[in-house]
Amino acid sequence: MNWRPRRSLALLMLALGAAAAGWVRGEVYQEPDAFVAEVFGTRPEAKVLWLTKDIQAQAAAILGHPPAQLRQRYWSDAHRSVWILEEIGKEEFITAGFVVADGRIEHVRVLVYRESRGGEIRYPAFLKQFRNSKLAPDNTLDRSIDGIAGATLSVGAMERMARLALFFDRMSRQ
Amino acid sequence: MLFFLILAVTGLILNHGAWLGFDGRYVHAGWLARWYGIQSEAPREAFRSGHHVLVAANGRWLLDGKISGERLPQPVGLIELADIFAVASETALYLFRDDGELIEKLERGALPGAPVQAIGSSARGIVLRTASGIFTSADALSWRPLTQRSVLWSAPAELSVAQRQAYEEALTPGVSVQQLLLDLHSGRFAGRYGPVFVDLLALLLAAVSLTGAWLFLVPRLHRGRH
Numbered sequence: 463m464n465w466r467p468r469r470s471l472a473l474l475m476l477a478l479g480a481a482a483a484g485w486v487r488g489e490v491y492q493e494p495d496a497f498v499a500e501v502f503g504t505r506p507e508a509k510v511l512w513l514t515k516d517i518q519a520q521a522a523a524i525l526g527h528p529p530a531q532l533r534q535r536y537w538s539d540a541h542r543s544v545w546i547l548e549e550i551g552k553e554e555f556i557t558a559g560f561v562v563a564d565g566r567i568e569h570v571r572v573l574v575y576r577e578s579r580g581g582e583i584r585y586p587a588f589l590k591q592f593r594n595s596k597l598a599p600d601n602t603l604d605r606s607i608d609g610i611a612g613a614t615l616s617v618g619a620m621e622r623m624a625r626l627a628l629f630f631d632r633m634s635r636q
Numbered sequence: 637m638l639f640f641l642i643l644a645v646t647g648l649i650l651n652h653g654a655w656l657g658f659d660g661r662y663v664h665a666g667w668l669a670r671w672y673g674i675q676s677e678a679p680r681e682a683f684r685s686g687h688h689v690l691v692a693a694n695g696r697w698l699l700d701g702k703i704s705g706e707r708l709p710q711p712v713g714l715i716e717l718a719d720i721f722a723v724a725s726e727t728a729l730y731l732f733r734d735d736g737e738l739i740e741k742l743e744r745g746a747l748p749g750a751p752v753q754a755i756g757s758s759a760r761g762i763v764l765r766t767a768s769g770i771f772t773s774a775d776a777l778s779w780r781p782l783t784q785r786s787v788l789w790s791a792p793a794e795l796s797v798a799q800r801q802a803y804e805e806a807l808t809p810g811v812s813v814q815q816l817l818l819d820l821h822s823g824r825f826a827g828r829y830g831p832v833f834v835d836l837l838a839l840l841l842a843a844v845s846l847t848g849a850w851l852f853l854v855p856r857l858h859r860g861r862h
Contacts, residue, residue, distance in 0.1 A: 495745035508777055532739045535746065552659050553814060615654060
């Protein structure tokens with residue numbers, strides 16, 4: 463590889479610029495809208511959970527960093543709630559949809575994957591581990607999630623998002 | 637010695653970048669951007685609304701004098717309402733509390749249409765002009781088509797040459813720490829022949845190790861025979 467850093471990084475920066483301009487959106491497996499519509503059959507009105515200081519503190523403990531925004535959009539009916547969450551794996555955001563029913567994760571799907579490695583987290587064989595999981599009293603999952611070689615950070619991000627979805631669901635029902 | 641130190645330190649940081657908090661970080665320095673051949677763009681205009689000012693360039697925003705994030709889209713406007721303000725780009729709408737804290741970032745599914753062409757304010761709240769029409773919302777949750785036309789649209793204000801230069805410095809494009817470490821570790825940072833130099837150093841290190849082992853073991857083996 464005889465790439466000069468100038469050239470290789472200029473190419474990288476072009477890609478970053480394109481990403482910033484919205485030209486490159488990562489690997490979109492399903493539009494978040496379509497995910498919500500699939501869960502409910504139709505698209506219900508969005509609701510918002512305002513992150514109070516207390517919720518922010520608990521969310522920060524789950525994520526390992528403060529939540530990015532002060533309100534979280536979600537969709538729900540009497541039993542289920544849908545949360546579209548984003549978390550960084552290594553360098554890029556992973557967008558995932560979580561369906562929570564009666565305090566347990568009913569369904570998880572990776573909607574957009576932007577990292578260059580670790581996309582195996584989208585496979586059902588990995589995602590099925592989250593099914594029926596719930597929050598333990600210390601806001602961890604009630605089970606351990608097996609990792610994927612080469613996708614450790616993406617797996618970690620998925621686990622954090624799963625915990626956050628369950629936590630937000632609990633907060634939204636209080 | 638220095639080279640081996642660089643190799644060891646960059647290797648360690650690369651392996652533990654997440655734990656050390658380097659992932660997703662950028663280094664902003666004019667000389668570094670020039671070294672990498674990254675063209676820095678000077679901002680041409682600013683968006684002003686009431687108490688807030690936004691200048692954007694090189695994927696970075698200078699919002700009320702504070703750098704706000706990386707790899708952000710070019711804004712199309714900024715508006716201020718009672719206790720919030722909003723910045724629109726073609727593909728997203730950012731709602732901020734008056735103190736600059738992000739309330740929510742709305743993307744495609746949450747917007748009434750895309751691309752967003754302009755943002756304005758009216759008595760009803762936020763107004764977006766999109767390819768699908770003009771829409772308004774008081775809470776950015778539900779949008780309705782806007783029929784009345786009394787909208788105050790956000791428009792950019794030209795910057796003076798001195799302002800452009802000052803803002804360009806503040807908005808210097810960044811190089812990701814991950815990329816920088818990889819280039820330092822592999823030698824690519826030094827250009828085309830950097831990796832060859834690192835390869836030679838690796839071979840030299842291997843030779844030193846082997847000859848060292850040889851010098852240590854051979855006298856002992858000879859002594860054992862006698």
